[in-house]
Ligand SMILES: Cc1ncc(C[n+]2csc(CCOP(=O)(O)OP(=O)(O)O)c2C)c(N)n1
Ligand code: SF4
């Protein structure tokens with residue numbers, strides 16, 4: 011076999027998915043591939059797709075773990091519907107993922123992993139590598155396991171240990187196909203395996219062997235090049251939504267000088283926020299892993315009363331448990347950020363899959379008249395911004411705020427431009443002054459209606475608050491009917507007035523016309539991409555995407571009324587659409603819903619959009 | 627007065643009972659045992675030497691949980707069962723506060739049972755006044771986790787069929803470091819236990835046998851009433867032999883692995899045979915045995931049964947943060963933004 015000179019094929023974007031057994035190291039190779047794309051200046055989005063079982067039986071479909079990455083020279087909004095390249099380390103992973111391959115996609119498979127037993131376990135009746143079922147694809151069969159072992163023979167590495175590095179061999183092949191330098195990964199190995207230089211060496215050798223091997227494969231006729239994206243200058247990193255959320259909270263704590271307290275109980279897919287925050291003791295973050303979600307939020311309420319920027323993080327089932335305590339934070343008018351990383355429900359539902367089905371719960375899921383601010387992030391990296399804003403609004407307006415993200419945003423990653431704390435908006439909570447003779451627990455700011463935050467330990471401000479209804483201003487316990495009505499109104503009005511402090515809603519595309527697509531939260535990427543496709547095809551269609559849910563931006567009604575048809579797309583049975591209909595009862599609000607634990611596909615969206623455009 | 631060993635800021639100003647009296651009308655029933663407990667707190671707080679702004683009272687829901695409204699400190703009246711985690715949040719947020727919890731037997735042992743054991747296990751430095759009236763007072767008389775078996779209540783017209791908790795045993799089973807039991811009819815015992823609880827670093831549980839005159843009147847009568855206390859109440863003091871009875875002629879002796887009641891002068895028993903109380907013993911074995919005793923064969927034991935030294939959760943939180951700040955180069959957000967894998971786009 012000889013090395014060839016190959017033509018370079020320029021691509022605007024490519025979707026690559028690494029799939030294999032949960033133990034095959036697919037997350038690791040996927041992450042390294044993403045880093046290499048980032049270093050090359052591409053924009054990107056990633057999503058890990060792992061089984062909910064920690065160690066499902068080997069070589070079964072249930073045990074397949076994957077990592078998808080979408081890289082491009084233009085802005086990337088989603089992790090991509092269909093893949094250009096799939097790296098499959100065993101039959102089960104190929105079988106489970108073939109449906110995500112584009113026609114003509116490159117399939118890189120480890121032929122050594124295809125024997126009678128594994129083929130049978132995957133549910134194939136014949137070997138897909140031999141039975142011509144894959145002729146629609148560019149199939150690259152490589153004896154990856156064997157070649158990995160051989161490449162390490164000189165180092166005297168035991169076969170079993172050697173074969174564990176086969177993911178690096180496959181990655182090496184991809185690096186060749188994408189014309190990526192190996193150096194950055196070498197540097198990464200040196201850093202990661204500082205304590206075990208031998209491991210760093212093994213990884214380097216195998217990665218390079220994969221690279222060199224690909225160079226000898228004739229079936230690889232060209233190499234792919236994805237140019238650098240035109241991104242704003244600055245320092246970037248690749249960040250997952252959960253880490254971005256944690257950082258947004260930390261940033262708000264530092265900016266407000268109130269110090270962060272988190273009370274939380276582990277739950278997929280929110281746990282990473284807890285794990286990230288607890289790393290940052292040097293930033294003063296106090297993290298309390300409670301005995302359950304109720305204790306998590308109640309400890310946060312205690313910490314909030316004591317003057318901390320308090321938060322609690324969870325997913326749907328945990329939000330259910332927190333309901334009563336959210337009511338306590340509402341009636342005591344204490345700041346509190348509640349992050350709900352949504353997953354498929356009801357009950358335990360689909361823990362590792364994503365949905366937008368907790369919107370009603372966030373808006374309405376409590377006893378009594380119990381409004382809270384509700385915000386939703388829409389990309390992995392803007393989880394930072396919205397977590398920061400959730401904390402800011404909650405503290406400045408002295409009322410809890412629910413931040414909705416979801417499993418896709420939380421686990422997925424995108425590029426994040428490093429901010430500077432000085433450039434983030436100021437946060438000025440209404441902290442009561444020591445020895446203020448006029449202090450009253452429920453005296454309010456005339457603009458925001460927020461009461462003052464009187465922090466225990468401060469001279470001259472002793473007071474009691476609690477879950478019983480209080481007299482406005484004085485805070486004395488009372489069941490007076492008119493006072494209750496007043497307090498109900500004040501708490502609602504306080505939240506409504508947050509609309510004066512958030513940006514107006516924006517429309518992408520014409521500001522009036524035939525069809526407006528409405529979306530909120532984690533679906534921005536898919537819907538934006540679908541609309542881009544329609545616009546390129548000459549269709550007139552506009553998009554407005556909501557991040558501020560309660561209250562809605564003040565110009566919402568005006569926007570909705572400027573279009574003949576409005577289509578609200580969301581991953582639930584129609585919660586946001588009904589919320590809009592409640593406030594803007596208009597007959598022309600249509601809905602498009604999907605509740606499969608999967609994101610929207612671009613083609614299903616464009617199909618629906620076209621249908622609405624055609625119907626008269 | 628004893629020096630209180632913790633980090634709450636102190637004052638040199640001599641405080642008075644009136645410094646802690648709130649302007650709220652106390653709404654407990656006349657004759658309710660809670661009044662006496664409030665009186666004890668108003669006596670103890672000014673004498674602890676803390677600045678009055680450094681007290682924070684936390685409660686759940688129940689008659690007893692109205693407590694914070696009646697004391698002029700910072701206070702938060704929470705939701706049913708959740709006083710312990712709220713108090714944990716207050717204490718961890720600001721370890722320089724003296725945090726007190728007022729809770730009922732239903733609040734802390736039924737709906738809040740999980741929080742109760744976990745707070746104790748962590749040894750968060752808070753002081754818990756557990757009003758044990760063996761009934762749900764606020765909801766008008768249903769049985770609670772401490773209601774004795776067979777007792778007729780509004781929700782057990784034919785007698786309960788549940789085994790009650792022994793609170794001391796539960797506390798120590800959860801690795802509690804401080805447990806005291808006191809009656810609501812003895813101000814001296816109450817104030818002593820509260821002082822000791824305040825002094826103790828860690829979760830201090832004081833079981834207060836409180837009379838609910840309306841729904842479980844005389845629930846503790848068989849033990850703490852004038853006519854029964856000599857025989858059935860045994861008040862223990864650290865470093866002293868455990869004696870009881872009208873003329874202190876009876877005592878507890880450790881016989882093998884069991885406690886037994888013996889009489890001084892009988893069968894050659896002398897004071898040297900009597901068990902000497904060591905409340906600081908890290909091993910809870912004897913403390914659990916003492917907490918479990920009760921009629922008909924034994925007296926009920928009162929006073930500070932256990933007060934063992936273990937690190938507190940809130941101190942450890944501060945310690946980890948101090949170490950984190952010492953060891954990590956990331957001292958502020960701008961450092962964090964620059965850390966890890968980043969690259970520049972020009
Ligand atoms: C979530 C919830 N469930 C039930 C209640 C009703 N409730 C209020 S107090 C109480 C029991 C109180 O008993 P205990 O804690 O012993 O307090 P006591 O009134 O006896 O002092 C109950 C069941 C409630 N307030 N909240
Ligand atoms: S009902 Fe019982 S516990 Fe409640 S205030 Fe009256 S006497 Fe006290």
Ligand SMILES: [Mg+2]
Nearest residue numbers: 730731761763
């Ligand atoms: Mg009770």
